[in-house]
Amino acid sequence: MFVPRPHLCDVLKREQCRLQLLCAPAGYGKTALLREYLRGEAVWMSLGGLPQTLEGLSKMLAGQLGLAPETVPDALLALLDSRDLLTAQPSSLASQLPQGNAINCGSLPTSDRASPGSENPTLRLVFDDLPAQMPANLNHWFDQLLSLRNPGLQVLVTCRQRPEWNLPQLMLGGQLLELDARQLALRPDEFESLVSVLMPTADIRSREKLWHQTAGWCAGVRLLPSALLGAYLERELLARLNDEQREVLYGLAHLAKASADLCQQLWEEQQGARVFRSLLDAQVFFVPIDHQPGWFRLLPAVSQALQDRLSGVPLNRLRLRACQLLGVLGQVDDAVEQALSADQPEVAASYMERLWLSWILSERHLDRFIDWRERIEPQLLQSSSRLIYLCAKALLFSGRLDEAEECLQRLGRFCPLPDRKRNQRLLANWQALYGTLHTLRGNVEQARLHCHAALRYLTVQDWLSVLLCHCTLARIDMQTGELNEAQVLLEHSLELARRQGSREAEVLVNTDRVRLLLLQGKSALAHSLLRTELAQLTGSRTQPYPLLGRLLFLQGELLLQQGRADEAEQVVQAGLMQVRDCCAPFVLNAYLLLSEIASRRHDQEQAQQLLCEAERRMHWGRIDSACYQGPIELQRNRNGFRDQGTDIDVPAVARMPDYQDGLTPREVSVLKLLAEGMSVREVGHRLFISVNTVKTHAKNINVKLGACRRTQAINSAKAMGILA
Incomplete structure (x- = not known):
């Protein structure tokens, strides 16, 4: 199935550089994009990734240009440098060539015969699927080709590995446009249109899973559901690698991330760093990890397809070694994962104690921690106050309130501590979490008491608990109409988050500030703040990021308030792409919004189905009913009320379930x-x-x-x- 890429065609049309380079792994639609863009108006050479010589390529190009096969490479360059290449008559053009050469102008597209002074290229040469390695004289010939003075010449190249040409010089001169896998990947809307044809009955959850396995990789979207991906990778990827590269790749398929240093120590005898860099150069589906320079991850669909290539004792040995090295390199969460995969829960629990408390605040880690908790024996997780506190926090943020309370009660085993100040701090952190727990259950006065008591003894080291108390109290103040008090608390929270350098905490505080601004009637400021946060978070992220999903849900809510239902739906669907398998209560907001949109369109069946899906997801996440039953029932009543013929304008449907579940x-x-x-x-x-x-x-x-x-x-x- 062909997926139109008009936005990429616009980029190619707008950036008329000497070299347009499309460099990405197999299956990203490079060839299809050029065919869509050029519509046959080019001299096209399909190289198939096969080894080339200067003489062989010259012969192929001469044939495409209608020249005699024996035309020498230098003569080709001289001809291509001629400004009169397409404007001259065949007889006069032939006279410019060495004796015995002839050109068939009819083989060149007439639409490319630009008039003198035209800004559009007069001749486009396409080299499709350039081989990874080429002889030095052929690379030199391409450098000469790209440095010709003829302004009417343009070269378009698709490849899986960047060619060894003088690309920096072209870039400095503004003559290079390069598109890689990040730009060539399908956008969410393109992904949805493709899946709607390939898998028309797929539910939201299946689509979200496929999106995050493939990250917009077109071939993966088409092949993964059909179980043909393995055969595709065998032909298009593995057949192009040597034995060393395949060995390292099969091991990396079992690791969540990789770096040159890690590979050097895991495969020291094979010079693992060198092999890893060669895999990066070969575009072997490695994606840079956000905000972790030098670290990469293998595309999940590819990783999954290759994991059966290494198993048993060798795999277990690799996991244990990787666990040790990842811990030394500061990648503690990945060390935990490898320990669990190697069936070493004691080692995993010991590494979990080394996690920063703020680690869980970055919501992409929340599900991971909950998963570890299910895989480790309870007695190991109850062996220290720090582990109990981490578990309580993760459960609380996940909406599993009863389990969180049980965890907090176990902290009593560690009280009192021998040191009075340490004992006060432990109790204060305990009360900070209890304050949030009571807020989620609607016990406002109990929440206030616990938060205020906690703030008396929390220190700078406990900044996260201080921030939690401030945000909890601010939400209570917003609920009770004490907006000035809420503003002061949120301003303190914002300053604290910034001083600690926690971007995640700052975003969460600003989410509450957006809602406060709306309650204060400062709609323009609320929209401006939300746009700023979205712009900073969106960037070039390659992994799902639930915090971004939370912001997108809030943006969808604001769009719906303005009556822009179609835009709101697109934004909310994009947010769902960021929260696959996320078990936090805020995911409910997306389904409430989508249900409201369906109801406004008088599609009551779809509206009710979405609420059922929301309830199912809350059950699946084992989220306490206090976090979702009220909002779901309220939306059901709205849908039913509208179905009776009453026109209800709903300016805001989805709300933060932790402080706006229903009327107080x-x-x-x-x-x-x-x-x-x-x-x-x-x-x-x-x-x-x-x-x-x-x-x-x-x-x-x-x-x-x-x-x-x-x-x-x-x-x-x-x-x-x-x-x-």
Whole structure:
């Protein structure tokens, strides 16, 4: 199936450089892209990755140009340097060639016969699937070709390994456009269109899994579901590698990441660093790891297809050695993974103790930690207060509240510590997590008590617990309408996150700041802050990043508030691509938004199916019902209410389930008094709260009930049984 790539064609058309180089592994659609872009208007040479000589290539090019086969390479360069190549008549052009050579101008596309002064190339030469290695004289000939003065000449090359040409000089002169696997990979929308044809019945979860296995690799998308990927790699990849390269590659298929240093120590006798660099040069599906210079990962689909090439004792020996080396290199999480894969849970638990507490805050690690917890005996994870604390935090962030509480209770075994200050800090960290636990369960006053108690004894070393308390208290303040207090807490949290250099913590704080700005009526600032965070996180990431997914869900919510349902749906689907297998409660937001969009389109069946999928995903993640039942039921009621013919405008559907699951008792009280016809001032007087606080409660009520006006909120509340 052909996938149109208009955005890449636009890039090729816009960047009219001397050399346009498409360098990527097999199956990224390099040839198809050039055919789409050129539409036959080029001199095309299919090299098939086969070894070439200067004489053989010259003969092929001469034939394509309509010249005599014996045309010498230098004569070809002289002809290609002629500005009159396509404007001259055949007779006059033939006279410019050495005796015995002739050219058939009819073999060249007439549309490329540019008029004098035209900015478009007059002749495009395509060298498709250039071989990885070429003799020195052939590389020298290409350097000469690329340095010709003829402005009407353009060279387009597809290859799997960067050629040994003077590319830096071309780049300095603005004469090089290079597209690699990152640019050539399918975008999410292109992926969706392809999968819709190949797998029309695939559910969201299957699509997400396929996306993250292939990362937009077109051949992988088409072949992985059919179990033909192994045969494809055998022909297109392994057949081009030598024995040393294959040996190292089969081992790396079992490692989550690799570097030259790691490979040197794992395969010292084979000069592993040299072999690894040769694999990188050969474009063997290695992808740079975000923010870890020098580290790469093998594309998951390729890794999966190659893992059966190494097994048994040799594999176990490799894993144990890799575990030791990864720990020394500071890659503690990967050392844990290798220890578990080698059936060494004691070693894994010892490495887990070395993890920074902030490690879990980067949400891409949350599922990984939970998975380890399932694979290690409970007694090992209860052997130290640090391991118990890590487990409690991971469970809490995953919405598994009962299990988190059990973990926290086990910390009592380690109290009191001999040192009074250490004992106070341990208790304070314990209370910080309890404050979050009570917030998620809706016990606001208990949450406040625990957070304030914790803050008395937490130190700079406990910055993450301080930040957790501040954010928890800020969310409570937003819920109760104390927006100024929430703003102060979030500003302190933002400063703390920045001083600690934690980008993940800063993003999470700014997510709450966006919601606070919306409650304060500062919509423009909220949108600006969200755009800034998205711009900084999006970049060129190659791995799923749940934190980015969280931001995309928030962006989808804001787009839906503006009535831009189609754009909101695209953004939310892109966010789901970032949270495959993620077990955090915030994933619920995506399904609530998609359900609301389907409901607005009067597709009630799809709307209800999405809510069922949301519930299934929450069950699968073993997430406490307090985190999802209320929002799902509220959305079901909305969908049903709309189906009865009532037009409900829902400015904001998805919410952070940890502080906006439903109407609070105070909000219900406010709504009841408003329903009785009281003014805002009268309600404030009756409840002993300020007018501004009443207005904030009213705004929150409208958001939660999907109403624009007070009368809509009252009608919705009556339909849902909130008001009698």
